[in-house]
Amino acid sequence: xxxxxLLLLFLLPVNPDAVYVVVTAQxxxxxxxxxxxxxxxxxxxxxxxxxxxxxxxxxxxDDPLRRQFDSDILGDQADIQDYWLQxxxxxxxxxPLTVRDWALLAAYIRRNPGYIxxxxxxxxxxxxxxxxxxxxxx
Amino acid sequence: xxxxxxxxxxxxxxxxxxxxQEAETTPKQRxxxxxxxxxxxxxxxxxxxxxxxxxxxVYLSLRLRLGARWMIxxxxxxEHEPGFADQPADDKVFLERLFVEYRRSATARFRVxxxxxxxxxxxxxxxxxxxxxxxxxxxxDNGYIPTNTTGLEFKGTRIVPSGEWEYTVIxxxxxxxxxxxxxxxxxxxxxxxxxxxxxxxxHLMGASVYGYRNPIGFDTRVLGxxxxxxxxxxxxxxxxxxxxxxxxxxxxxxDITTFYTKLKYRLTPKHYLNYRYEQGDDEESLRAEKRxxxxxxxxxxxxxxxxxxxxxxxxxxxxxxxxxxxxxxLWTGFVFP
Numbered sequence: 001x002x003x004x005x006l007l008l009l010f011l012l013p014v015n016p017d018a019v020y021v022v023v024t025a026q027x028x029x030x031x032x033x034x035x036x037x038x039x040x041x042x043x044x045x046x047x048x049x050x051x052x053x054x055x056x057x058x059x060x061x062d063d064p065l066r067r068q069f070d071s072d073i074l075g076d077q078a079d080i081q082d083y084w085l086q087x088x089x090x091x092x093x094x095x096p097l098t099v100r101d102w103a104l105l106a107a108y109i110r111r112n113p114g115y116i117x118x119x120x121x122x123x124x125x126x127x128x129x130x131x132x133x134x135x136x137x138x
Numbered sequence: 139x140x141x142x143x144x145x146x147x148x149x150x151x152x153x154x155x156x157x158x159q160e161a162e163t164t165p166k167q168r169x170x171x172x173x174x175x176x177x178x179x180x181x182x183x184x185x186x187x188x189x190x191x192x193x194x195x196v197y198l199s200l201r202l203r204l205g206a207r208w209m210i211x212x213x214x215x216x217e218h219e220p221g222f223a224d225q226p227a228d229d230k231v232f233l234e235r236l237f238v239e240y241r242r243s244a245t246a247r248f249r250v251x252x253x254x255x256x257x258x259x260x261x262x263x264x265x266x267x268x269x270x271x272x273x274x275x276x277x278x279d280n281g282y283i284p285t286n287t288t289g290l291e292f293k294g295t296r297i298v299p300s301g302e303w304e305y306t307v308i309x310x311x312x313x314x315x316x317x318x319x320x321x322x323x324x325x326x327x328x329x330x331x332x333x334x335x336x337x338x339x340x341h342l343m344g345a346s347v348y349g350y351r352n353p354i355g356f357d358t359r360v361l362g363x364x365x366x367x368x369x370x371x372x373x374x375x376x377x378x379x380x381x382x383x384x385x386x387x388x389x390x391x392x393d394i395t396t397f398y399t400k401l402k403y404r405l406t407p408k409h410y411l412n413y414r415y416e417q418g419d420d421e422e423s424l425r426a427e428k429r430x431x432x433x434x435x436x437x438x439x440x441x442x443x444x445x446x447x448x449x450x451x452x453x454x455x456x457x458x459x460x461x462x463x464x465x466x467x468l469w470t471g472f473v474f475p
Contacts, residue, residue, distance in 0.1 A: 036339070046297060047244035057165070078407045079374055081442050085473065086263050088173050089199065090254065091211045091239065097165045108165055 020065050020118040023106070023130045027113040028052060032134040039073055041116060043083065044094030056096035057105050057117035065102065069118050073135075106130060167206075173199040175267045177471035185463030192218050192227075195266065197234075209239040235286060249291040252313060256291065256306040256332040257283050257346035258364045258381050270412040271435045272449045272467040275398040276420050277383045282394055283348050283362045286313040287328055301337040304344075312350040326352040334366075342368040359388035377402040383418075394419045410437045428456035443473045 022038065024030060029050055033041075040046035042056045059066040074080050087093035099105040102119045109115040110129040119127065176196045182189035196216040203209050213235040219228040237251030254262055260278055263269060264285060273279075289310010296303040312328040327350065334344025349361040363386075368379040378401055385394035396418020404410045412435040420429040435449040447469040454462045 040297065045244055045295065045302070076374065076407060078404070078439065082268070086268050088171075089265055089268060090262060091199075091201065091209070091235075091237075091249075094244065097167065099165055112164055 019121045020069055021121045021124055022116065022118050022133045022135055023109060023124075023127070024116050024133055025109055025111075025113045026129055026131050028115075028131075030054075030133060031131070032136065034136050035073060038116075038133075038135055039075075042074055042096055044087070044092075044096075047094075053114045055112070055115050057099055057108060057115055058096040059102060059105065059118075060098060060100060063101075065118060065120060167203060169203050171201045171203075172475075173197075173201075174474040175265075175471055176474075177266050177469060179272065180468040181272075182466045183463050184465075185461045194218060197265070197267075207241050209241065210237070211239065212236045245295045245297070247293055249293075250289075252286050252288045253291050253308070255284055255287045255312075255330065255348060256293070256308055257330060257348050257362070258332075258383075259342070259366050259368060259379060260381060261285060266469065267445060267471045267473060270400070270402055270410070270437060270447075271414060271433055272447050272469045273431075273433055273451050273465070275381070275396075275414070275416050276418040276429060276431065277364075277381070277396045277398070280394075280396075280420060282360075282383060282385050282396075283364070284312040284314065284328075284350075287311065287330070288313055289328070301335060301339070304332075304334050304336075306332040312352070326350045340370045342366075361386040361388075375404045392419075394421065396420075408439050411435070412437065430454045430456075443475075445471045445473075 022033075029052055037046060037049070041054050042058070044056075047054050058069075061067075070077065070080060084093060084095060097108075099108060099117075102123065105117045106119050106123075106127050109117050110127070116133065119130075124130075124132070174197060177194050178192065179194045180189070180191040194217065197213065198215075199211065199213045201209060201211045212233070215230075215232055215234045217230045217232075219230070233252070235252050235254065237249045237253050239247055239249045241247040254264070256262060258277075260269065260275060261283070264274075264278065266272070277283075278285075287308055287310050289308055291306065291308040291310075293304065293306040295305075307330070309329045310327075312326040328348065329350075330346065330348030332344065332346040334342060336342045344366055346364040346366075347362065348364075349359070352358040352360070363384045364381065366379070366381040368377065370377050378399075380397065380399040382397035383395070387393060396416070398414055398416035398418075400412060400414040402410055402412040412433075414433040414435075415431075416433075417428060417430045419427065431451055431453050433449060433451045435447055438446045440446065447467075449465075449467045449469070451465045451467070452462075453465070
């Protein structure tokens with residue numbers, strides 16, 4: 001099933017500007033996360049792993065990279081909006097920090113071990129001091 | 139109260155910190171945030187041929203974050219009750235919640251002040267802007283377990299490979315619901331707990347217990363047990379839920395039992411249909427014995443901020459409690475920002 005999904009991923013038309021990798025600082029002692037763990041981090045439910053404080057970063061809502069990441073990892077937009085509205089009213093909202101562009105996001109991550117975010121895959125080689133987090137499907 | 143709230147809002151806004159977009163070492167968190175919503179409702183019953191339309195509520199929630207661990211939250215409500223026959227219209231402003239939070243981590247936090255009572259699925263998300271229906275379930279309409287408690291609350295979560303455990307305990311005083319049907323409470327010492335497990339994000343099951351002792355009148359001692367379950371299918375498009383409540387009342391011969399089940403199907407990302415069946419004792423709201431109700435709701439979220447609901451409810455009573463009736467309701471709400 002996983003192979004079929006991977007094959008479909010290659011065959012489906014993909015916006016090259018919306019292909020991303022999940023990254024963190026070189027000093028962060030995390031090389032792999034499950035998709036579920038990544039979702040919990042972005043929903044503010046998981047903020048510590050292997051002794052490291054974690055902080056999720058995201059781009060602005062209109063950014064195609066963010067829309068792709070949200071769709072892949074966090075779910076349907078309606079569900080995400082419902083979730084954050086409930087969390088805000090309950091007083092439990094801890095949303096990711098929002099950054100205006102991927103270059104600034106990469107700069108923040110580089111300087112802060114434990115920060116996690118996503119950048120365009122085609123820009124990865126330009127970025128020093130970052131490493132890719134391998135995301136495995138549950 | 140409104141003047142005080144406005145003054146506080148103005149003061150905090152001038153000292154608030156916005157998200158930093160400069161190339162600093164770390165992006166800044168918002169120190170001050172607000173959330174407000176307002177709604178309007180139209181309702182028509184066929185038993186009395188009565189109907190009303192009114193701007194129902196305006197909510198204002200203010201949050202002040204002091205560093206990474208401390209937060210203060212206040213929630214104020216303005217409510218307008220329409221006039222009926224010999225009863226004049228009534229406007230009320232009251233403090234719904236006010237608490238200080240210490241957040242040790244994402245998995246452990248304390249709250250002191252007036253908080254939402256941690257019981258069941260509906261109560262923690264009871265706002266009209268977040269629930270799927272217009273009419274409340276019988277258990278909530280009657281306020282058998284108060285919506286809020288003033289005291290000390292601890293909530294913890296534990297993430298395991300298959301899901302997440304959440305546990306909450308609270309001690310303090312039960313707060314009387316601001317509703318003319320609510321039973322009077324004064325210095326009603328209360329304590330409760332809630333334990334739930336979410337399996338693979340799709341299945342939620344749990345139980346709550348909440349008891350209070352109300353010295354007014356007959357020194358009422360009430361102990362409530364609530365069980366709840368929810369499952370999600372088809373990528374969250376289909377939701378099934380059931381909640382039940384059993385209330386043991388030491389000063390009365392009769393205990394309270396009530397439950398509801400619901401099925402919600404999301405037709406499109408913006409439309410859904412929700413069907414609810416419920417049954418139970420309806421002592422406070424309609425002064426009735428067993429009431430059975432079926433509710434069919436169509437919901438439409440045209441935008442992130444604007445919400446609409448249309449609903450039809452049938453109400454059937456056991457014995458001579460009252461005439462059966464049907465109700466049509468329309469509701470709209472708007473969220474700021």
